[in-house]
Amino acid sequence: MKKFLLLFLGLVVLGLTACKQDDPTSTSTEELDKELTSLLEAANADGKAFFTMPGANDFDKIPQDPNNPLTTEKVELGKMLYHETALSIHSKKEITKGTYSCASCHFAQGGFAACKVQGVGDGGMGFGDTGEARDKSPIFSEADVDVQPVKTPSSMNDAYQTITLWNGALGGVDMNIGTESHWTAGTPLETNTMGFHGLETQAIAGIKVHRLGIDPTFIDTTEYKAMFDAAFPDVDMSERYTRKYAGLAIAAYERTLLSNEAPFQKWLKDDVNAMSKTEKEGAILFFGKAGCVQCHTGPALNSMTFYAYGMNDLNMMPGVYRPDAQSDANLGRGGFTQKTEDMFKFKTPQLYNLADSPHYGHGSSFNTLRDVVEYKNTGLPQNDKVIPAQLAAAFKSLNLSTLEVTQLTEFLKTGLKDDNLMRYTPSQLPSGNCFPNNDPLSKLEMGCN
DSSP states (O other): OHHHHHHHHHHHHHHHHHHHHHOTTOOOHHHHHHHHHHHHHHHOTTTHHHHOOOOTTOGGGSOOOTTSOOOHHHHHHHHHHHHOGGGOOSOSSGGGTTSOOGGGTSBGGGTSBOSSSSOOOTTEEOOTTTSTTOEEOTTSOTTTSOOOSSOOOOOTTGGGOSSBSTTOOBOSSGGGTTOGGGOOTTSGGGGGGGOOOHHHHHHHHHHHHTTOOOOHHHHHTSTHHHHHHHHOTTSOHHHHTSHHHHHHHHHHHHHTOOOTTSHHHHHHTTOTTSSOHHHHHHHHHHHTTTOGGGTSBTTTTBOSOEEBOOOOOGGGSTTOSSOOTTOGGGGBHHHHHOOGGGTTBEEOOOOTTGGGSOOBTTTTOBSSHHHHHHHHHHTOOSOTTSOGGGBOTTOSOOOOOHHHHHHHHHIIIIITOOSOGGGGSOSSOTTOOOSSOOSHHHHHHHTOO
């Protein structure tokens, strides 16, 4: 009787195994790897190599402005300046002097974006656990607090863009050649006349826009002087310690902020176990049926393209400061070029570490990645101000099933998430200040003395 039972159980297990093997919906991970590899080769002849990021120290492989070549010394200086709260010398109020930095709105814990619907620079206070608690200080009026009319973009993988901002307005190269009439004197756009790429232009302009500055006495009395000397040895000393060269150093550092340890990047380098089965299925949808790769391509999964997807503007969100329904920022590229064909079109963003900052779209109108995927899947605009004729041709129903939406979301959420971004932050600053914020509440919440 015992032998019979053992034989019966063995046959049952064998039968179940056979059923699993014969199940047409069950695909092995090896088959998924092959399918994904084929899709990448179909997207670009170089296949995996085309989508692979270099190491942060592989300067010869990182896209850069020929007028601002990367060096170890320049990147190290930029890393410090990017996080240096002591640069906030032009704050609106004396009490907030020395309390914020570039990283106040672009910090590692947030995927180098802000974890708020609207980033807050000067006039902000607090940090919370991951930057989600930063808000306007009660001593600041809404008119004085430093905020922007669109969602804070990420600084991740910025090396893969030639012009920056949601409307691509910064950068005196590439698509901005021919827009010189809009480089208004006395505005950040005047910085385009320097002829640098967008990242360099934005860093130089941003120092002034966000009330930061380079204090000669501070430079002379800290190790920053030696760092500037090492980074820019061929620049005359009368110009070396200025906003221009501080901006060039910051941009050099930002070019090295590469999410090259994300599971997808590891898989591209032949670690077949780096992604889960669900992530691989989502990647196959991304590069296949869903057609995401038509716009999101290259190592950063971005492109220098502008499209209208009918998303709501930031001023439509509750709790934002200085909401302005008439802002040119709501017109995207068209707000800069003033061309009809550019109206409501925003730059295609990079897609890594989106899960670190739970607000999506130029107007922060989505709170989860699944919301974004479902929005793209239905193809129905949420902003009735966007002229239908301007909507992207690709903005239509993708006909993804609920399971496929889950798979695609998982690829975006975890397959593209580099969990080790803190490697890009300093252990301490030359000033000794806390970062990314140095206000009392932030210091308390961050455990920084």
